[in-house]
Amino acid sequence: MATRSDDADCASIWGDFVDSDDECEVEDASEPPERYDKGLYYPIFIGEILINRYRIEHKLGHGGFSTVWMAHDMVRDVDVALKIMTPGTSAEREYAAQNMIASEVQDTTRLLIYRDTFLLPATNTEHRVLVFPLLGPSLRTHAASMSVAARMSSAKQLLQAIKALHDAGVVHRDINCSNALYGLAPFESGTELATKYKHLGRPQKMHIPTCKPTWKEGELVMPISPHESLVQTTITLADFGLAVKSGTSLERDGEPPPIYCAPERFHGVEPGFESDMWGYMCIFANLCIGFNLFRGSIPRSALDFMVKSLGPLPSTWRDFYDGGGQYDESWYDQDSGPDSHQTLEAKIKRSRYGISPVGRQLVLSILQRGLAYNPEDRFSAGQLLEDAVFKELMALHGL
Numbered sequence: 001m002a003t004r005s006d007d008a009d010c011a012s013i014w015g016d017f018v019d020s021d022d023e024c025e026v027e028d029a030s031e032p033p034e035r036y037d038k039g040l041y042y043p044i045f046i047g048e049i050l051i052n053r054y055r056i057e058h059k060l061g062h063g064g065f066s067t068v069w070m071a072h073d074m075v076r077d078v079d080v081a082l083k084i085m086t087p088g089t090s091a092e093r094e095y096a097a098q099n100m101i102a103s104e105v106q107d108t109t110r111l112l113i114y115r116d117t118f119l120l121p122a123t124n125t126e127h128r129v130l131v132f133p134l135l136g137p138s139l140r141t142h143a144a145s146m147s148v149a150a151r152m153s154s155a156k157q158l159l160q161a162i163k164a165l166h167d168a169g170v171v172h173r174d175i176n177c178s179n180a181l182y183g184l185a186p187f188e189s190g191t192e193l194a195t196k197y198k199h200l201g202r203p204q205k206m207h208i209p210t211c212k213p214t215w216k217e218g219e220l221v222m223p224i225s226p227h228e229s230l231v232q233t234t235i236t237l238a239d240f241g242l243a244v245k246s247g248t249s250l251e252r253d254g255e256p257p258p259i260y261c262a263p264e265r266f267h268g269v270e271p272g273f274e275s276d277m278w279g280y281m282c283i284f285a286n287l288c289i290g291f292n293l294f295r296g297s298i299p300r301s302a303l304d305f306m307v308k309s310l311g312p313l314p315s316t317w318r319d320f321y322d323g324g325g326q327y328d329e330s331w332y333d334q335d336s337g338p339d340s341h342q343t344l345e346a347k348i349k350r351s352r353y354g355i356s357p358v359g360r361q362l363v364l365s366i367l368q369r370g371l372a373y374n375p376e377d378r379f380s381a382g383q384l385l386e387d388a389v390f391k392e393l394m395a396l397h398g399l
Contacts, residue, residue: 013193014047015058015203015221026206030220031062037210040086041067042120042127043218046203049074050129051118054082057193058203059221065090065241070134070200070224077189079196080115081132087125094241095128101240105168110161112181112238123215135238136184136231140177143287148353149397150233151287154180156385156394157235162280163381165243166273173242173271175279176260177286183232201225246272258302259294263313264375266299266323274375277384281370288363290352293344293371299323307331308342314373344368362393 018026027033035041044067048056057079058070065086073080085091095117102113116131136142139158143151158180165172172179187196197203204222208214242254250270255261262278265271285293293309296302300323307313313331321327330336340346344367348360355363366389372378384390 014045015197015205018204018206022204023206023209026204026220026222027209029222030059031067033209033220034211035086036208036214036218037212039123039125042084042122043208043214043216044069044084045217045219046205046221048217050082050120054080054131056082057196058200059223061223063239065094073131079134079187081134083114083130083132084120085128085130087122087127090241091128095130097240097243098130100245101165101168101170101243105164105170107164109164110157110234110236111164111240112236134184134186135236136182136226138178138182139180139235139283139287142182142231143177144290144352145228146233149399151353152394152397153233153399154182154235155284155287156399158237158283159280159381159385161235161237162276163385165237166246166276166381169246171244171246171248171271171273172237172240172276173244173254174239174256175276175283176256177283179237179239180283181236181238183234183236184226185230185232199227199230244271258296258299259292259305261299261302262375263303263306263373264317266303267313267317267320268322269375272375273380274378277370277378277381278375280381281367281378284370285347285363285367288351288353288355288359289348291347293347298325300325300328303331304328305342308339309344309347310371310373311338312336344371356396359393359396362389362396365389366393 031041036043044056046056053075054071054073056069056071060068060070060081062068066083069082069084071080071082085094098114101111102108105111112132112135114130114132118129120127120129139154143154162172201224205219208218208220244250255265256279260279260282262275265275282293294302294305296305303323312333315332315334318327318332344364348355348363369377370379379387
C-alpha cells in the first residue's frame, strides 16, 4: 500500500519541479519513461509512503529491471535504499540469488545483502522491493575524485569482496564499475529533510512523460549528488541479479557491459570465476589510469579495442564467435600485433593520475597476467591478493 506523506501538501518540501528547458537533463539521468507505459517500472513520487513505513525522500538510480530510491524507515528511524523491481523472473532470480549468497558466503562484509523485502501491488501484477542499507555513489561516477591511495584501497576491497563470493562457489557474472559502491556517512537520528537535501541536493523532478497517464502518480527524479564530506572510502559489491553457483549451465541471459566482458564470453564459453576476474581487471586498470582500457557499447567494438591493446585472439576461437554480427578475420590473425598507441604500456603511460615509473611497471605486470586471453592463465582473486607484485603496489600507497 502506498500513501502520501502528511507533509505532501507543502510541495516545496519534496524538491522542485524543473522548467521545461531542464526536463531533458532529468530525462537523460532517469529510467526510460516508456517502461512505465508497459507496466514494468512502479511509479513513485517524492514524499510517498510505502506500506505505512518507508517514506521516499530522494532518488538513487535505476537499472534495466529496477528503480532505486532513498527512503526513511519510520519504524527504525534510519535511511535505507529501496530497490523496486520490475515484475517477473528477473526480480525473483535476484531475490533467490540474494538468499543463496546470504546463506552460503561466509564473509558478506563487503557484499550488499538485503535486510527486508515486501511486495507492492500494481495493475494485474506486483513488484518485489528489496530493502538495503543506504550506500553512496559508484566507482563509475566517483572514483576520479578520490585520492590515489583511496582508489588503490578500492581495488583491494573490491578484490576481497570477489574472493568472498568465489570462495563460496558463487560467480557474480556482472562485475563492472557501476556495481561497486562507496559508503555514505549516515545522518543522525532526527535530521530534518532540509538538512539532508543540503548535503544530497534537492530532488529535481518532473512528471513521468508517458503516452497515457500512469495508473498512479509518479515522477522522474535526478539522482542524489552527495557532498564529498559524506562519501566514505569503504567499497561494497552490489547487484547479484545474474549471480549463480559455479558450474551452473545457463542459456545466455545476461552479461556485463562489453567493455568489462571477458572475450571468451563472446565465443560460447560460459561465465566463471575467470570472467569475473577479467571484469575486475578492467576496473583495476580504470582505478590506476583514470579511463577505460576498452571502448564500445557492442561486443564487436569492444573486441576491436581488446585486439588493438592485447594482440590477436586465439585462432581456435574463430568458429565460435557469437557476439552478434560478423566477426573480423583480423581479430584472429596470429601474424598481427597490437596497435603501438593502444598497448597496455602506452595506456599506462597516458595515465591521468601520474603513476610513478615503479608503479607503472607494477600495474603493467598485473594487467598482463590478469588480462590473459586463456582464462586458466589469469589470476584468481585469492592468488592476486597474495601476489608479491600486487602487495608491492598496495604498499606504495600505504596499504
